[in-house]
Amino acid sequence: MLKEPAPAEAGKTPKIRVEDLHKSFDGKVVLDGVNFSLPEGESLVVVGPSGTGKSVLLKHLIGLVRPDSGRLFVDGRDFWALSDLERTAVRKKFGMSFQEGALFDSMSVFDNVAFPLRRSGRPPSEVRERVRECLSIVHLPNVEGKRPSELSGGMRRRVGFARAIAHEPEILLFDEPNTGLDPIMTDVIDEVILEMKEKLDVTIVTITHHMESARKIGDRVALLAGGKLLYQAPPEEFLKSDDPAVRQFVEGKAEGPLTVEFERETATAAPEAS
Amino acid sequence: MKLLELIGRALLRLLEELGRFFQMLGSAASWLIRPPYDVAELFRQMVRVGVDSIPVVFLTTLFTGMVLALQTFNGFKRFHAESLVGSVVALSLTRELAPVLTALMVTGRVGSAMAAELGTMRVTEQIDALTALGTEPVQYLVVPRVTASVLMLPLLVILGDFVGMYGGYLVAVQLLGANPITYIENSFQYLEISDVTSGIIKAAVFGLIFSLLACVRGYYTEGGAEGVGRATTRAVVSGSLSVLFADFFLTKLLF
Ligand SMILES: Nc1ncnc2c1ncn2[C@@H]1O[C@H](COP(=O)(O)OP(=O)(O)OP(=O)(O)O)[C@@H](O)[C@H]1O
Ligand SMILES: [Mg+2]
Numbered sequence: 001m002l003k004e005p006a007p008a009e010a011g012k013t014p015k016i017r018v019e020d021l022h023k024s025f026d027g028k029v030v031l032d033g034v035n036f037s038l039p040e041g042e043s044l045v046v047v048g049p050s051g052t053g054k055s056v057l058l059k060h061l062i063g064l065v066r067p068d069s070g071r072l073f074v075d076g077r078d079f080w081a082l083s084d085l086e087r088t089a090v091r092k093k094f095g096m097s098f099q100e101g102a103l104f105d106s107m108s109v110f111d112n113v114a115f116p117l118r119r120s121g122r123p124p125s126e127v128r129e130r131v132r133e134c135l136s137i138v139h140l141p142n143v144e145g146k147r148p149s150e151l152s153g154g155m156r157r158r159v160g161f162a163r164a165i166a167h168e169p170e171i172l173l174f175d176e177p178n179t180g181l182d183p184i185m186t187d188v189i190d191e192v193i194l195e196m197k198e199k200l201d202v203t204i205v206t207i208t209h210h211m212e213s214a215r216k217i218g219d220r221v222a223l224l225a226g227g228k229l230l231y232q233a234p235p236e237e238f239l240k241s242d243d244p245a246v247r248q249f250v251e252g253k254a255e256g257p258l259t260v261e262f263e264r265e266t267a268t269a270a271p272e273a274s
Numbered sequence: 275m276k277l278l279e280l281i282g283r284a285l286l287r288l289l290e291e292l293g294r295f296f297q298m299l300g301s302a303a304s305w306l307i308r309p310p311y312d313v314a315e316l317f318r319q320m321v322r323v324g325v326d327s328i329p330v331v332f333l334t335t336l337f338t339g340m341v342l343a344l345q346t347f348n349g350f351k352r353f354h355a356e357s358l359v360g361s362v363v364a365l366s367l368t369r370e371l372a373p374v375l376t377a378l379m380v381t382g383r384v385g386s387a388m389a390a391e392l393g394t395m396r397v398t399e400q401i402d403a404l405t406a407l408g409t410e411p412v413q414y415l416v417v418p419r420v421t422a423s424v425l426m427l428p429l430l431v432i433l434g435d436f437v438g439m440y441g442g443y444l445v446a447v448q449l450l451g452a453n454p455i456t457y458i459e460n461s462f463q464y465l466e467i468s469d470v471t472s473g474i475i476k477a478a479v480f481g482l483i484f485s486l487l488a489c490v491r492g493y494y495t496e497g498g499a500e501g502v503g504r505a506t507t508r509a510v511v512s513g514s515l516s517v518l519f520a521d522f523f524l525t526k527l528l529f
Contacts, residue, residue: 062405096403
């Protein structure tokens, strides 16, 4: 069922490659052998039922979570074989926005977005300019001086998005960047991602529940379920696929293979709990 | 059987804690020497640990010095050794009471805040965000806090030595009618420079222990708001206990 991704242009090392990732939390298997490789400049969208481990997978890609087994390659280098100093250097290539924003709540919005810029040693005038630019990209002028706690959930998410793109990273990871946003903002975020995709060399992984966004911003869409990437294909093909799991997800049906699995899991979990 | 299992579990927990402590110590030491050096953040933490603790340390050592003079005077009067009160106050303060009491007060005040702060950052993914932005959280969060504590506790103790001795002087001279000149002479009669330095070295070690423990507690927090509460409490309890343990062994081994 798993479709091998189209081989990248021969000889070119993929930007990101994961090999047989396994991860469990307290005996609960979350990732059960995830494989994929993402060539430079490609945009991958990951969809899947809530709680299947999409966020966990994304955190593996930047080395926030260490897999129980399996390997991560960034630019062809085995991430966990590097020294911690090299790992920190590799992470500088990434920008990531978190599902819950994860803004630094002791800093103003300005300082949040400026953080990666200052850390990479940009001069103050450039920092100021770039922060303004990023905040206006996500349609948030005039909040620079505010604390994250003074913002709405959707605003926080957009600030997190601005912080992720501020230092113009080579690889972008977005964890549900447009969940909980109004339709206009959803489209604004999609447009920004699309714009960055057009730029050469930027590699993007996005998690989303919006099939419309997936169609728009993905070169490839993958379905994560049961700890594996069940199916990956270009958006049009993905949406038309007759794979039962994909169909259930795309059409948003309560009944289907994805729910069967869920029911099986609860059935096995119940006796333990009592 | 049950008891053995319980003891075994507790021992394992202790070993795990020790492992984390020394792992964090090693990691903090290695990130301390690598650029970038965040002097502004270090300075901010020095203010929080040091300057902001001055009132607490001032009051603690003042009253300790006062009560010390009162107690020893009443006791020593029985064998006509009132002239030794100044010496006793000076020695007990510099060697023991100023370092230990300062460390305990600062653990309560600053250690709890460090654990709560890092714990909150952990459960709200702010520590992950730091890592994701290419900043090593140990370097950014732990190094300045621990360095500030190691640097500031000795200074607080020097302040405490003076304030405590002044408290003793106040009580002896104002309340008990001792002669000011002879009291001061007596205070310094048996006091050696090594008494003061031993207290200062102790203070630096205490600073390292409490701040590192608090950071470890906060850094490995799990379980939401309740977890942060637990980490905070534990930082204070284990921090205070460790300061007392370390005090005994340092006194026994080194001085
Ligand atoms: N740090 C952790 N400790 C224990 N379990 C975890 C941890 N992180 C994630 N999990 C578990 O891993 C599973 C997957 O979580 P994850 O957040 O990746 O889901 P998701 O696919 O992103 O869901 P959603 O669409 O709702 O965001 C969940 O069952 C969660 O309980
Ligand atoms: Mg998620």
